[in-house]
Amino acid sequence: MSKGVALRVGGDYACFTRPEMKVERVSYEVMTPSAARGILEAIHWKPSIRWIVERIHVLRDIRFTNLRRNELGCKMSVSGAAIKRAVSEGEAMGVFIEEERQQRAAAILRDVEYVIEARFEFTSEADNNEGKHLDIFNRRLEKGQCFHRPYLGCREFAAWFAPLDGDIPPSPLRGEKDLGLMLWDIDFGGHEPMPRFFRAVLNDGVLAVPPPEAMEGRP
16 A cells, blocks of 8 residues: 555544534544544644545444533634734733633544544655655554644544554444535635535445545535
8 A cells, every 4th residue: 555554543432523513513423534634644744745534444333422511602813903902902812711611512422443544645846755754654653652632523532543453353334324425624725725525425334535636626
């Protein structure tokens, strides 16, 4: 598998939030490609490469649980005018949690484990040594090193990761299951970032992810 890697990831809880559920969080049934890319980038990333997720293997039964979480009901303004006013007038910038706290319900996954199959492509002619990047990734994966703690959809749901020892274990899921439209990733190639979606189908517990060329120009 040229430029390809495979690793195991998992955790006690996960929430890959469906974007159409804006008030109460509801997770997709399976890890999204963008969440898998985030885990790969937490282990190794350079400006000269980009990760492309090819397949996600579901190694445990899909189980949901419900909980209530405290969330902020707003975002801190980072506009140029707000920063200029803070500097010139000495105003403090921040959000008072006690004034903006909201409690929301969430339908999340529990006891998840996946195998991610991915490869990387070079984004430029600079630093395009394939063996070097593979060695760095595998060495960091083996040692458990990461730039930041990878997570499963939400930062409070930390993920563990480990090398794949031997063949990919079989999934307990059987048959074909249509998961509906799933977020593929955010396309940053245009004037504004655009979310791209694909029809996600689970076959015997394996989600095949469309390549970037198949997603060009799609809504």
